[in-house]
Amino acid sequence: METNKMGVLKIASRDIWRRKVRTFLVILALGLSIAILIAIPAATKAYSNSVETAIENQASAYQSFISLTANEIIVEPPSAENFQGGPGGVPGFPGAAFANVRVIDENIAENIASIPGVDAVVPQLQSTLRLQGLENLEYRARLTVVGIPLSSSLDEKYHVQPENIVEGRKLNENESGSVLLGIGLENYFNSIGVYFAVGQSVTLGNYSFLVVGIFNSGNLFANQYAYVSLADAQTMFDQSGKVSQIQVYADSVDDVNNIANEIVSAYGDNVSVTTQSDQLQRITGLFQGTENTTYSQLAQMNNVASQEILIAIIVGGLIVFLTMIYAVRERTKEIGIFKALGFTNWNITSQFMLEGAIIGLVGGLIGVLIGSFGAPFLSSVLLPHVSLPTGFSGGFGGRFNPASPQSTTQQLTVQVTPDASLILFSLGVAVVLGVVGSLYPSWWASRKRPAEALKYE
Amino acid sequence: MSEYVLEAKDVTKVYETGETKVMALSDVDLQVEKGEFVSIMGPSGSGKTTLLVILSCFDKPTSGQVIIDGVDATKMREAELPKIRAEKIGFVFQNFNLIPTLSALENVELPMERGKIPKDKRRSRALELLESVGLKDKADRRPNKLSAGEQQRVAIARALANGPAIILADEPTGNLDSKTGREIIQLLRELSRKEGRTIILVTHDKQMASLSNRMLSLRDGKLLKKT
Numbered sequence: 311m312e313t314n315k316m317g318v319l320k321i322a323s324r325d326i327w328r329r330k331v332r333t334f335l336v337i338l339a340l341g342l343s344i345a346i347l348i349a350i351p352a353a354t355k356a357y358s359n360s361v362e363t364a365i366e367n368q369a370s371a372y373q374s375f376i377s378l379t380a381n382e383i384i385v386e387p388p389s390a391e392n393f394q395g396g397p398g399g400v401p402g403f404p405g406a407a408f409a410n411v412r413v414i415d416e417n418i419a420e421n422i423a424s425i426p427g428v429d430a431v432v433p434q435l436q437s438t439l440r441l442q443g444l445e446n447l448e449y450r451a452r453l454t455v456v457g458i459p460l461s462s463s464l465d466e467k468y469h470v471q472p473e474n475i476v477e478g479r480k481l482n483e484n485e486s487g488s489v490l491l492g493i494g495l496e497n498y499f500n501s502i503g504v505y506f507a508v509g510q511s512v513t514l515g516n517y518s519f520l521v522v523g524i525f526n527s528g529n530l531f532a533n534q535y536a537y538v539s540l541a542d543a544q545t546m547f548d549q550s551g552k553v554s555q556i557q558v559y560a561d562s563v564d565d566v567n568n569i570a571n572e573i574v575s576a577y578g579d580n581v582s583v584t585t586q587s588d589q590l591q592r593i594t595g596l597f598q599g600t601e602n603t604t605y606s607q608l609a610q611m612n613n614v615a616s617q618e619i620l621i622a623i624i625v626g627g628l629i630v631f632l633t634m635i636y637a638v639r640e641r642t643k644e645i646g647i648f649k650a651l652g653f654t655n656w657n658i659t660s661q662f663m664l665e666g667a668i669i670g671l672v673g674g675l676i677g678v679l680i681g682s683f684g685a686p687f688l689s690s691v692l693l694p695h696v697s698l699p700t701g702f703s704g705g706f707g708g709r710f711n712p713a714s715p716q717s718t719t720q721q722l723t724v725q726v727t728p729d730a731s732l733i734l735f736s737l738g739v740a741v742v743l744g745v746v747g748s749l750y751p752s753w754w755a756s757r758k759r760p761a762e763a764l765k766y767e
Numbered sequence: 768m769s770e771y772v773l774e775a776k777d778v779t780k781v782y783e784t785g786e787t788k789v790m791a792l793s794d795v796d797l798q799v800e801k802g803e804f805v806s807i808m809g810p811s812g813s814g815k816t817t818l819l820v821i822l823s824c825f826d827k828p829t830s831g832q833v834i835i836d837g838v839d840a841t842k843m844r845e846a847e848l849p850k851i852r853a854e855k856i857g858f859v860f861q862n863f864n865l866i867p868t869l870s871a872l873e874n875v876e877l878p879m880e881r882g883k884i885p886k887d888k889r890r891s892r893a894l895e896l897l898e899s900v901g902l903k904d905k906a907d908r909r910p911n912k913l914s915a916g917e918q919q920r921v922a923i924a925r926a927l928a929n930g931p932a933i934i935l936a937d938e939p940t941g942n943l944d945s946k947t948g949r950e951i952i953q954l955l956r957e958l959s960r961k962e963g964r965t966i967i968l969v970t971h972d973k974q975m976a977s978l979s980n981r982m983l984s985l986r987d988g989k990l991l992k993k994t
Contacts, residue, residue: 324868647864650825651878651925652853654846760825760852 322664325637336633337673340740343626344677345684346692347736350615350622352681352728353689357696360724361608365601372593381429383558383570384584385422387412411437413552414581416544422558425572427565432470433553434458435543453498454535455514457543457553460484468559471525471537478508478523486539489519493526494533514538515546607696618692623743626673630666630747638662638755649760662752663745670744674737681736685726771834772932772965773799773822778831780817780988791817792828793988799933799967804959806968806976809985815969816937818985822967823856823935824848836932853881857926859955861938863918865910871897871921872906878928896924900954916947923954933965934958940975952978 326333419433435457458470460483465471471480471490481490489512499506504513510521514536527533544550558573560566563586570585584592638645645658681688780792791814799805809815820826821833824840833840835855843851857878858864865874875893884892897903900920902913910918919939926934936955940948952975958964959980968979976982984991 320873321866321868328868643864644866647866649849650823650852650858650860650864652849652851652856652881652929654849654881657881 319664322661323668325641326665326668332633332636333669336629336669337676339629340626340669340673340743341676341680343622343629343743344674344736344740345680345688346622347619347626347739348677348681348728348732349685349688349726350618350692351732352685353693353724353726354612354615356724356726357608357611357693361604361696365604368597372597380563380586381560381566382586383560383566383573385414385418385556385558385573386582386584387414387554388579388582411435411547411554413549413554414556416551416553418577418581419553419556421576422556422569422573425569427561427569428558429561430464430468430559432459432464432468432557432559433540434555434557435540435547435549435553436555437547452534453495453514455543455546456535456537457540457546458537460539468557472527472532472535474526474528475523476526478521480523481537481539482522484539485522486542487517487519488522488538489514490523490525490537491521492533492535493524494530495536498534517542517546604696607694611693611696614692614694623739626740626743627747630669630744631751633669634662634666634748634751635754637665638751641755642758645755645758646760649758655756658756659752662755663748666744666746666748666752667741668744670741670747671737673744674740677740678733678737682728682733685728689726770800771798772801772803772836773797773967774832774834775818775822776832776834778818778821778828778833780814780821780826781829790988792821795831795988795990797983797990799965801932801965802959802963803981804956804966804968804979805981805983806970806979807983807985808970808973808976810971813985814988815971815985817988819935819937819967819969822933823858824851849881853878854929855932857929857931857934859919859922859926859934859936859939861941863910863915863922863942865918865921865925867910870907870909871902871913871917871924874910874921875924875928878925882929893924893928896927897921899927900924914947915943916950919943919947919951920954923951923958927958927964933967936966936968938970939968940970940972945974948972948975949978 413435416433419431422428423431436454438452438454458481460481461470462483465480472492475490476493478490481488491506491512496506499512504510506521506524508521508524511518512521513519519536519538519542525533527535538546540553544552558569560569566585570583573581573583648658648661775795775797778792778795778797779790782789782791795818807815807818817826821828822835824833824835824843827841831841835851838851838855840848840851865871866877869877872890872893875896876889879889879892894903894906897906900923902917902920902924905913905917910921913921919942922939923934926936934955939955940951943951952968955966955968956978959966966979968976970976
């Protein structure tokens with residue numbers, strides 16, 4: 311083995327810069343490949359971690375929800391006993407009307423209240439309206455009117471009204487003609503040209519209501535709710551003495567099953583009774599569904615990521631390969647000179663491989679820069695999106711209905727920051743690509759006979 | 768050990784292109800003594816370049832022997848030839864063939880990199896060689912900043928770097944004007960006379976060849992006459 315050479319390293323590095331534009335483009339292209347190599351794994355890792363955390367948070371959120379509502383029983387109509395939607399529509403939206411709703415007699419609530427062990431009953435009448443022509447607004451084009459009993463003692467104990475009032479106040483006991491609006495309805499009212507503020511009048515169905523307060527439950531669905539008194543809702547929907555749901559609260563969790571059985575034995579098929587364990591099943595099922603969807607999205611993302619990484623590596627290697635082939639062809643005569651001066655095949659091979667390694671290293675460093683700073687952008691462009699269910703996140707504020715849980719999803723955004731080991735690994739890959747990509751060209755160069763290289767013959 | 772520094776015995780070289788065979792060299796016998804300045808003349812296609820390629824161990828003859836400084840190069844393996852080229856032979860080309868990315872000094876240092884000469888010694892020897900061809904003050908210039916004559920001087924200095932037994936010069940004045948060409952030949956002659964270097968000059972220029980000690984002529988691959 312020869313001593314350390316000025317020539318090989320110096321010539322290699324000078325040759326690289328002989329064709330500045332070409333070298334710049336090659337390094338940039340290789341840099342992009344390496345940036346992908348850094349950004350994509352960093353992003354998939356961040357997504358995986360984020361999904362894990364989100365799923366865990368949601369699991370614990372819904373566990374705590376379940377424990378909070380452990381003594382709750384939901385009584386609902388069994389099947390389609392419909393009323394036609396409110397006669398009035400929405401000004402400017404002639405087709406819009408409240409959805410049909412299944413109802414039961416309100417006096418069932420009074421009867422249930424007398425069952426031993428029942429602490430309280432909360433009858434409700436609710437219906438949802440969707441603005442036609444605004445479907446693209448999705449859930450924002452929806453308004454749900456909830457009629458509730460206005461009792462301060464009931465509210466204090468069971469939070470019948472939403473808690474987080476951001477403007478104005480809650481509905482007062484026995485108040486009529488007033489409405490408490492979710493903050494998410496701002497879009498809804500703006501889209502029908504109504505100013506959204508406390509003190510304004512809004513039309514729901516054919517009735518006018520005074521806005522007394524605005525709340526923020528922290529839940530997308532619950533924020534689309536408009537609370538009025540039960541009597542107002544019954545008038546509005548022409549459903550005097552009817553309710554769509556009764557929430558029954560037991561004194562103790564131990565009484566829940568007995569009370570549920572009594573309700574079933576009293577009303578049989580006329581009602582549907584849902585307890586904590588039923589809710590648990592329903593929510594678990596829904597939760598599992600969304601969790602599976604998220605994990606399958608994640609798996610798909612990983613799949614795409616692997617393919618992109620493979621392509622990036624192949625393209626990176628190919629770029630070096632073609633560049634070195636070109637460099638060898640361009641410097642055939644120079645190879646001849648080196649051979650004439652007595653340089654061995656290995657000397658020639660090592661020079662071109664060193665050039666490849668230098669290109670790899672510089673390209674790798676550029677890639678580290680692009681990858682480190684551009685990882686969020688690159689991953690958002692190159693990876694499919696992952697969505698998370700939001701119906702369970704942020705707690706179950708407001709009057710989220712556990713008996714008919716709904717879910718919505720939100721695109722997951724993550725902080726993509728490549729770690730040091732990934733950066734070092736990618737830099738190593740860049741150098742290896744540089745060396746491997748120049749293996750054949752440099753071998754080919756070294757095989758040239760000096761006379762041939764000098765165009766002697 | 769042979770008294771000749773270079774010996775070619777019955778060297779024949781046949782090139783085959785498909786079914787066509789071209790006899791580039793035919794039974795060439797040549798003996799060159801140490802310190803001799805020999806010129807080989809001949810028109811284009813006479814086999815001058817082929818002879819040089821064979822003598823420089825760039826290629827092996829179809830038959831015959833080439834003995835350089837007592838070593839039979841025709842019996843050596845391909846992998847051993849670089850060592851012979853590096854240590855025994857110095858090259859001067861028609862188009863100089865300097866490495867464009869290296870300075871004059873670095874070009875002269877280049878052949879020494881094969882050996883185990885420490886860097887400072889390489890540098891001082893390269894400077895001495897540049898001084899001997901009158902270019903010490905232009906040591907840091909790259910080839911494109913040197914005139915054609917200066918580039919050829921650098922090439923001669925480079926050819927001398929490893930103290931070779933023979934210097935093979937292939938039309939070294941071909942790309943130079945006659946005045947500069949003459950200066951280059953004078954330089955080679957001085958190397959032969961003062962330093963005892965063995966020089967083989969291939970040229971088609973009779974005037975340049977006339978400055979050598981011995982003129983040989985090649986025609987159709989045969990060494991015709993000796994003067």
